[in-house]
Amino acid sequence: MTSTAAVLAQQGDLLVKPEVEWVAITPLLVLVGGSLLLLTLSALTTRRPRRGTYALFTVLTCAGAIIASVALWDRVQDPARGEFTALVGALTIDGFTVFFSVLIALSIALAALVADDYLRREDLEGPELYALMLLSGAGGIVMAMANDLIVVFLGLEILSIALYVMAGMHLRRVESQESAIKYFVLGAFSSAFLLYGIALVYGATGSTNLSEIAAFLSQNVLESEGLLLAGFALLLVGLGFKVAAVPFHVWTPDVYQGAPSPVTAFMASASKAAAFAALLRVFFSAFSNHASDWRPIIWVLAVLTMVVGAVLAVVQRDVKRMLAYSSINHAGFSLVAVHANTERGVAGALFYLLAYAFMVLGSFAVVTLVGRRGDAAHDVDDYRGLARERPVLALAFTVFLLSQAGVPLTAGFFAKFYVIGAAAEAESYALAVIAMVTAVISAFLYLRIIVTMYFAGDEAEGDAATGRHRVAIPFGAGVSLAAAVAFTLLIGILPGLVADFARDAVPVLLSAAP
Amino acid sequence: MDVDATWYLVLSALLFTIGGAGVLVRRNPLVMFMCVELMLNAVNISFVTFARMLNDTGGQVVVFFVLVVAAAEVVVGLGIIVAILRRQPGADADDISLLRG
Numbered sequence: 001m002t003s004t005a006a007v008l009a010q011q012g013d014l015l016v017k018p019e020v021e022w023v024a025i026t027p028l029l030v031l032v033g034g035s036l037l038l039l040t041l042s043a044l045t046t047r048r049p050r051r052g053t054y055a056l057f058t059v060l061t062c063a064g065a066i067i068a069s070v071a072l073w074d075r076v077q078d079p080a081r082g083e084f085t086a087l088v089g090a091l092t093i094d095g096f097t098v099f100f101s102v103l104i105a106l107s108i109a110l111a112a113l114v115a116d117d118y119l120r121r122e123d124l125e126g127p128e129l130y131a132l133m134l135l136s137g138a139g140g141i142v143m144a145m146a147n148d149l150i151v152v153f154l155g156l157e158i159l160s161i162a163l164y165v166m167a168g169m170h171l172r173r174v175e176s177q178e179s180a181i182k183y184f185v186l187g188a189f190s191s192a193f194l195l196y197g198i199a200l201v202y203g204a205t206g207s208t209n210l211s212e213i214a215a216f217l218s219q220n221v222l223e224s225e226g227l228l229l230a231g232f233a234l235l236l237v238g239l240g241f242k243v244a245a246v247p248f249h250v251w252t253p254d255v256y257q258g259a260p261s262p263v264t265a266f267m268a269s270a271s272k273a274a275a276f277a278a279l280l281r282v283f284f285s286a287f288s289n290h291a292s293d294w295r296p297i298i299w300v301l302a303v304l305t306m307v308v309g310a311v312l313a314v315v316q317r318d319v320k321r322m323l324a325y326s327s328i329n330h331a332g333f334s335l336v337a338v339h340a341n342t343e344r345g346v347a348g349a350l351f352y353l354l355a356y357a358f359m360v361l362g363s364f365a366v367v368t369l370v371g372r373r374g375d376a377a378h379d380v381d382d383y384r385g386l387a388r389e390r391p392v393l394a395l396a397f398t399v400f401l402l403s404q405a406g407v408p409l410t411a412g413f414f415a416k417f418y419v420i421g422a423a424a425e426a427e428s429y430a431l432a433v434i435a436m437v438t439a440v441i442s443a444f445l446y447l448r449i450i451v452t453m454y455f456a457g458d459e460a461e462g463d464a465a466t467g468r469h470r471v472a473i474p475f476g477a478g479v480s481l482a483a484a485v486a487f488t489l490l491i492g493i494l495p496g497l498v499a500d501f502a503r504d505a506v507p508v509l510l511s512a513a514p
Numbered sequence: 515m516d517v518d519a520t521w522y523l524v525l526s527a528l529l530f531t532i533g534g535a536g537v538l539v540r541r542n543p544l545v546m547f548m549c550v551e552l553m554l555n556a557v558n559i560s561f562v563t564f565a566r567m568l569n570d571t572g573g574q575v576v577v578f579f580v581l582v583v584a585a586a587e588v589v590v591g592l593g594i595i596v597a598i599l600r601r602q603p604g605a606d607a608d609d610i611s612l613l614r615g
Contacts, residue, residue: 153579177601180594185546
């Protein structure tokens with residue numbers, strides 16, 4: 001008896017139990033817990049809940065995650081305590097983590113409000129979409145807090161696997177399923193590249209931990225850099241796919257067009273932001289002393305992404321497809337900020353991602369409503385006369401489109417301003433000029449939609465002639481739209497609020513745990 | 515017989531390439547999916563080889579994570595493929611092309 005206890009005690013010494021700082025991962029736990037609770041409760045209750053219950057639950061969960069993030073923000077910004085690594089160095093908890101937790105939780109909340117009425121309209125009501133959205137968001141937060149390449153991979157897969165299902169959520173639209181399979185095959189293909197990149201970096205440096213990789217690279221000069229550089233390239237392919245950088249963007253228009261519109265809103269805001277978070281974590285903080293190797297690649301990616309996104313957006317007829325190409329163009333702008341490889345550049349990228357998240361959520365909320373039952377009315381012609389029919393909706397869409405175009409007094413202006421400022425500071429003038437030219441090209445596209453809403457459509461081809469129903473604005477989507485408009489205009493007038501937040505959220509690389 | 519560890523890396527790279535080429539060339543969604551799995555497992559060989567070369571267990575642990583992720587991917591992937599094939603029996607990648615432009 002005593003001998004067994006002694007053996008057990010000895011084994012206890014041998015087995016190093018990881019220390020889990022539960023406080024550090026509260027935003028993550030709230031989202032995952034909320035999702036599981038939602039699934040369990042909805043499976044146990046036999047009666048159909050009151051309308052909007054699932055969406056309300058999702059919004060409350062997100063509010064909980066934001067409150068937990070704010071508590072964490074106070075801790076990491078306190079000079080006495082500061083940033084720290086959790087779970088044996090696998091996660092970094094810093095301002096960057098908190099910033100993306102808040103961004104992703106807000107995106108889920110707004111997308112869930114839009115989804116509420118959408119699901120009822122399309123006869124798809126159920127808790128699944130909300131649960132998947134919460135889980136997917138949790139994966140995005142894991143990507144933002146990762147301090148280990150394998151954690152980046154796991155976060156990416158949690159984010160993506162839930163998104164594959166969400167893209168195919170609309171059971172009666174063949175386009176939705178087509179977008180799911182395209183996203184799935186190409187997504188799995190690209191994550192294999194990411195994983196191979198991780199393997200090569202591991203082979204070259206002997207660790208997958210970002211702190212240890214950075215320490216290794218700063219202390220050693222590699223005899224042959226081939227393995228490491230191939231690893232960088234493959235990592236960029238994997239992450240470039242997720243942020244929809246050209247030439248890895250081919251999935252974006254098809255998936256954005258085919259997926260249910262609220263899911264597209266979530267994809268364009270949260271999923272893109274999470275991918276940029278991982279990109280910044282890996283390249284800006286861990287591989288910064290090899291910046292001369294990866295910056296030229298980012299330069300090429302940024303130019304291609306901005307130009308192709310802007311030019312192809314202009315020739316589209318389907319509004320969802322247009323917004324998909326325009327989201328590629330916006331990804332290019334964020335890449336310009338990544339290319340600067342300075343703190344100011346990263347702060348600019350964070351500002352851009354937060355501002356863009358609201359603009360694009362609002363835009364796709366409008367698209368969801370105008371899509372009407374069946375989620376099919378997405379041609380530019382379907383927006384004819386919207387201003388006469390629904391002046392408020394048209395005005396909201398105008399605000400989002402002008403903000404995406406970068407018109408002053410909107411959030412988009414300062415987003416572009418900070419990014420181009422960072423590029424100029426980093427002396428990449430050519431990149432700054434190309435960025436401004438593509439902004440002008442894509443402005444044409446946004447103005448085209450605005451003109452269609454306000455000036456096209458004579459009295460003769462009014463509602464009576466086409467036999468359409470007037471676009472309905474349900475409560476949930478209305479709240480979501482109002483929040484997005486308010487934020488876009490508020491940040492356009494007082495950019496300091498978010499700029500300070502973004503500046504304090506630049507990622508730090510903590511030294512490897514002993 | 516002792517085999518130089520580099521050959522395992524070459525094998526891994528070859529399998530990865532075969533898988534990658536398979537995704538691009540084959541049209542059957544199930545086969546494309548199997549090719550992706552081949553790519554993931556090719557990477558596993560790399561991880562194990564590097565772990566052995568570096569004398570570090572980290573790389574071997576990674577393989578378990580990758581296996582779990584691949585299993586989760588199979589569940590979702592097969593679900594999506596079944597949903598598509600139910601609607602269009604015998605569909606291949608060329609039939610699934612409503613979205614374009």
